Amino acid sequence: MCYDIAFTASIKSILQHLPQVKSDSLNIDFDPTWHKIGMSYPQWPVVVNQQGYQLQSYTWGPVPKLLDSLEKVKKQRQLYLNARSEKVLETGTMWNAIRHQRCLVPATGFFEYRQVPGWKNKVAYYIKAKEQDIFFIAGLWAFSNSWDVDQPARIPTFTLLTRSANKVMAQIHNGGDNAGRMPLMLTNKLAQEWLRPDLTDTDIRNIVQFELPATALEYWPINSVRKAKPDDANIITPVMYEGLPALQL
Template sequence: MCYDIAFTVSIESIYKYLPGLKAPGSLDIHFDPTWHRIGMSYPQWPVVTNHNGLKLEKYTWGPVPKMLDTLEKVKRQRQLFLNARSEKVLENGTMWNAIRHQRCLIPATGFFEYRQIPGWKNKVAYYIKPKEQELFFIAGLWAMSNSWDVDKPDRIPAFTLLTRAANPLMAQIHNGGDNAGRMPMMLTTALAKQWLQPQLTDTNIRGIIQYELPATQLECWPVNSVRKVKPDDAAVIAPVAYEGLPALQV
């Protein structure tokens, strides 16, 4: 699944792709560029919604479903809701189906995934990004969640990031673990705008989540592990040469 993302440009870059956000007060949001955030830290992240008008706000990554009704359950299980399989959005009886009309966009400049190499002790981290645009949008869903924070007792807006079956390139990288063969639900700018339209039918939603970004539109390279504490700067995505690393088939 996708738990590691980056946003390395200025927040104003989002307005180039979604000019409708240029409304009074919309530029008040502040978000410093970051080369890596991990979902399990439940960070705040800029998201775009069309809830009572097109807005750019900061939501917390990781909703807290009602079933997580104790702090102990939250600590054990919240990370399971950082991502949602796009297939579940239209599956009756799921939490994601219940909030399918609460759609959002998660802007990012890249994301990280780990590749399992036969015979290697450790997996190899890769940084993945679109070839020809400085940022892209991932489809998401949002919900009001219990914060479980003594300093913020009120319910807070939180989001989950949708994933889909991996394209041929990502299938080679995300090839191990319980959720192998997945990638973020990356959208074209046109589909991103459609995703936010409030009048979408289930048929419309199905059409959008069936989109697969072609592998030829992505570029990637090996990096050092991002699961170790390090400065939040460009060194995080610096290419690393691993001796004997099998080439990816593109």
């Protein structure tokens, strides 16, 4: 699943891809980052359509009502950092219940791990859109109990949608319980569609079935991002691994 993302561009550069965003909403408190892990439940800029396109700061990781104790939150919240796009139109799921609370999650890249037969450790990859510096991942938002004694009020949170992987991502994200998934990356046109308030379930189905082709991605192996290190460009420095099998397009 997608638990590691980056946003290294200027917030204002979002306007180059979504000019409908109100410019006065771009003054949010967010520092560009080369890597954030979902399990830290960070604040992240998201685009919502609330009286016009606006950029807001939401917390990554909803807290559904079934997590009704601090112990459950600590153990299970990470399960809601991502949502399978197939569940959005599945009646009875929490994602179906909030399918009209759609948002866009801007990113400049994301990270995934590849399992190589015979290798002890997985190989980390950095993946980005080939044609543009910023891309948008489809998301859903919800108000959640913060479980914070200093901020007990309900807070806006979001989840990233994932879909079945394209040809190259299936080779990179090839291990673990959620192998064969990738973020639901949208074209700029589909990103604008995703925020339309009048989308029907048919419209939603058409969007969540979109697969960004492997040829639209750039990717290269890097050192693990799950170890503490400075938040700078060195995180995505390409690494040459001797004997690493090439990925097939």
